[in-house]
Amino acid sequence: MAAKNRILLVEGNDDKHVLYSLTKAYDIPDCFEIRDRNSEGISGWKRIIEDLDVELDRSDLESLGILVDADENPVGRWHSIRDRLLGLGYSDTPVNASSDGTIVVHENKPTVGIWLMPNNEDRGMLEDFLAALIPDYQGNRLWQHVTESVGAIPREEVRFPDARKSKVLIHTWLAWQNEPGKPFGQAITANYLSARTAGSEALIQWLRRLFVDSPQSVPQHI
Amino acid sequence: MSGLHLDSLDIDNFRCFQHLRITRLGRVNLIVGRNSVGKTCLLEALAVYANNADPVILQGQLAARNEFVYSGEDLRDLEQSERLFEQYVLAFGGFFHGRDSRPGESIASISTVDGLKKVTFGLNFFAAERDEQGQLRSYRVLPKDEYDLADDVRIRLSVRRNAGRHQSRALFAHLKPGQFLTRAEDDINCLFIPSSGFNNSYMAELWDRIALTDLEQITIKALRSIDSNISRYSFLKAPPNRYPIVKHAFYSAPIPLRILGHGMIRTLGISLALVNAKNGILLIDEFESGLHHTVQTDLWRLIIQFANQLDIQVFATTHSWDCVEAFQQASAEDQTEQSLLIRLEKRRDAAGIEAVLYDKRRMEIATREGIEVR
Numbered sequence: 001m002a003a004k005n006r007i008l009l010v011e012g013n014d015d016k017h018v019l020y021s022l023t024k025a026y027d028i029p030d031c032f033e034i035r036d037r038n039s040e041g042i043s044g045w046k047r048i049i050e051d052l053d054v055e056l057d058r059s060d061l062e063s064l065g066i067l068v069d070a071d072e073n074p075v076g077r078w079h080s081i082r083d084r085l086l087g088l089g090y091s092d093t094p095v096n097a098s099s100d101g102t103i104v105v106h107e108n109k110p111t112v113g114i115w116l117m118p119n120n121e122d123r124g125m126l127e128d129f130l131a132a133l134i135p136d137y138q139g140n141r142l143w144q145h146v147t148e149s150v151g152a153i154p155r156e157e158v159r160f161p162d163a164r165k166s167k168v169l170i171h172t173w174l175a176w177q178n179e180p181g182k183p184f185g186q187a188i189t190a191n192y193l194s195a196r197t198a199g200s201e202a203l204i205q206w207l208r209r210l211f212v213d214s215p216q217s218v219p220q221h222i
Numbered sequence: 223m224s225g226l227h228l229d230s231l232d233i234d235n236f237r238c239f240q241h242l243r244i245t246r247l248g249r250v251n252l253i254v255g256r257n258s259v260g261k262t263c264l265l266e267a268l269a270v271y272a273n274n275a276d277p278v279i280l281q282g283q284l285a286a287r288n289e290f291v292y293s294g295e296d297l298r299d300l301e302q303s304e305r306l307f308e309q310y311v312l313a314f315g316g317f318f319h320g321r322d323s324r325p326g327e328s329i330a331s332i333s334t335v336d337g338l339k340k341v342t343f344g345l346n347f348f349a350a351e352r353d354e355q356g357q358l359r360s361y362r363v364l365p366k367d368e369y370d371l372a373d374d375v376r377i378r379l380s381v382r383r384n385a386g387r388h389q390s391r392a393l394f395a396h397l398k399p400g401q402f403l404t405r406a407e408d409d410i411n412c413l414f415i416p417s418s419g420f421n422n423s424y425m426a427e428l429w430d431r432i433a434l435t436d437l438e439q440i441t442i443k444a445l446r447s448i449d450s451n452i453s454r455y456s457f458l459k460a461p462p463n464r465y466p467i468v469k470h471a472f473y474s475a476p477i478p479l480r481i482l483g484h485g486m487i488r489t490l491g492i493s494l495a496l497v498n499a500k501n502g503i504l505l506i507d508e509f510e511s512g513l514h515h516t517v518q519t520d521l522w523r524l525i526i527q528f529a530n531q532l533d534i535q536v537f538a539t540t541h542s543w544d545c546v547e548a549f550q551q552a553s554a555e556d557q558t559e560q561s562l563l564i565r566l567e568k569r570r571d572a573a574g575i576e577a578v579l580y581d582k583r584r585m586e587i588a589t590r591e592g593i594e595v596r
Contacts, residue, residue: 004594037591054587057578059565059594108571 006032006211008065009055011044015067015117015126017185025188025195026204032065032211045069045077052084056110063111065210069125070116072163081114097121101206113210115203127166130184132199134173135191146172227410227503227535228271230335236270237263237330240319244577245335248562250522250529250536252509252549254596255566259575261539264566265414265505268537271332272412272503275343275381277391280317286416289313310393311377314345326366342382346390350374383408411502413495417511420491426457426464428494437497440528444493445479447520448486455479455490466490484512489521496525499534506538515544522552530558546596550585565595 315323329344553561
């Protein structure tokens with residue numbers, strides 16, 4: 001089966017490499033393609049939503065995953081996706097996003113999966129998801145030091161808006177490793193971030209259900 | 223520029239289409255899709271629509287598909303042979319979904335979605351009514367459930383256009399090879415370019431109609447887009463045929479167009495058909511046939527420009543990615559935004575065939591993101 005018939009759309013390059021590393025760590029069969037929709041002047045999120053009708057009409061497409069940040073308004077973001085899907089004929093799109101990641105099936109259309117970073121419920125983004133991959137997240141003393149240090153920056157020296165604080169934290173964490181400043185994907189491979197945590201488990205299960213296990217709505221050919 | 227002949231399409235019970243709906247059509251339409259989804263069928267349906275299901279067109283389509291191949295110049299033989307007639311009626315069933323040529327099953331229609339423009343055609347069955355002496359008195363319409371019982375059945379072609387009356391016509395029409403179809407008043411001027419192209423005689427006929435007019439310049443422009451050393455062309459008689467010759471800068475004497483390659487012949491055929499399809503419908507099967515990808519964009523530009531100027535609605539099919547790219551590029555430049563890419567595909571729920579449409583916006587997204595549209 002050609003890999004290109006199952007596609008995961010992500011917002012940017014970082015998402016793509018995190019997903020590569022996770023699927024490798026969990027030994028997920030190479031049966032889907034990850035494509036990032038990052039482009040100049042327009043956010044990956046906007047591009048994915050606007051172009052969704054064309055993405056879903058890709059010839060021979062079996063299933064399409066959409067992995068986007070919840071950002072500040074998970075409910076609003078879910079409703080934007082839901083409205084778009086309803087408009088495209090996915091009448092079974094549920095009212096609320098599933099905490100396990102949503103999958104919508106249609107008898108005459110490709111299956112669609114939606115994952116809102118970090119966990120389909122909370123506000124946040126890729127970096128919040130990654131923070132949950134820090135080994136022994138709750139009791140980790142270096143992580144505690146990272147959060148305290150960032151929190152102790154004098155107010156007049158804080159150069160980032162609050163919305164980017166999780167980015168600052170994860171990059172600080174990666175700055176203080178044996179090989180400082182590894183990109184996210186490589187940080188997972190190097191185990192600075194652990195693939196094997198409850199946080200990634202749910203995402204992996206969603207990917208399996210969407211691309212590996214679920215029966216596909218396959219286009220008919222003679 | 224006026225409205226389109228067809229702004230949308232509903233096809234019912236025609237060949238592989240039990241029902242096909244295309245909610246929107248453009249001025250220039252490129253049809254893609256896998257083998258056996260009915261790309262050529264769609265062109266045939268449009269030809270039937272434009273020609274009001276003329277028996278000559280129907281016969282030609284059966285012959286092109288090898289569904290009914292007759293030899294001899296005169297179809298009168300056919301009417302006189304009962305065996306041949308039965309074969310013909312059986313072959314005629316090929317026009318209907320499920321290849322059914324029985325009463326009640328053998329009706330097809332091609333229309334706009336609103337149904338205001340519509341051509342319906344089918345077979346009408348009549349049973350002979352005889353008196354006690356066996357003399358023919360009249361014919362009556364044969365009901366569906368009596369078909370197997372009747373032995374003296376007469377079959378006619380029934381055609382209805384829009385809300386008009388049903389017209390009863392002979393199943394066969396006599397047309398000698400090379401003879402042109404006489405157009406009825408409400409027929410739409412329609413040219414169909416088969417994937418194998420026109421033969422030389424037909425191209426010569428098309429040229430005769432436009433020689434020394436401004437339209438001829440368009441065809442010269444098309445040839446020059448491939449080879450700018452060409453300045454003029456004509457047809458040379460070599461009985462019983464005529465073949466195209468060109469004046470080429472490298473040669474002092476005229477040379478046969480064919481020695482410049484198959485792409486030249488294809489380009490001449492397409493451009494001659496284009497200028498002859500004024501105010502009508504142009505159908506091109508396997509557009510890319512013989513054309514190198516570098517010339518396809520120019521040819522599409524020419525088609526889009528003159529489809530607008532000469533008020534022609536164009537439908538072409540292709541398998542080739544090059545052709546789709548060339549079409550996308552040429553239609554992206556077109557300000558009228560009336561080009562449409564149409565993919566036919568089998569529905570996932572196995573309920574027939576459906577059409578996926580790409581207008582300018584959707585074509586641009588697909589190109590930008592590398593989304594497969596064929």
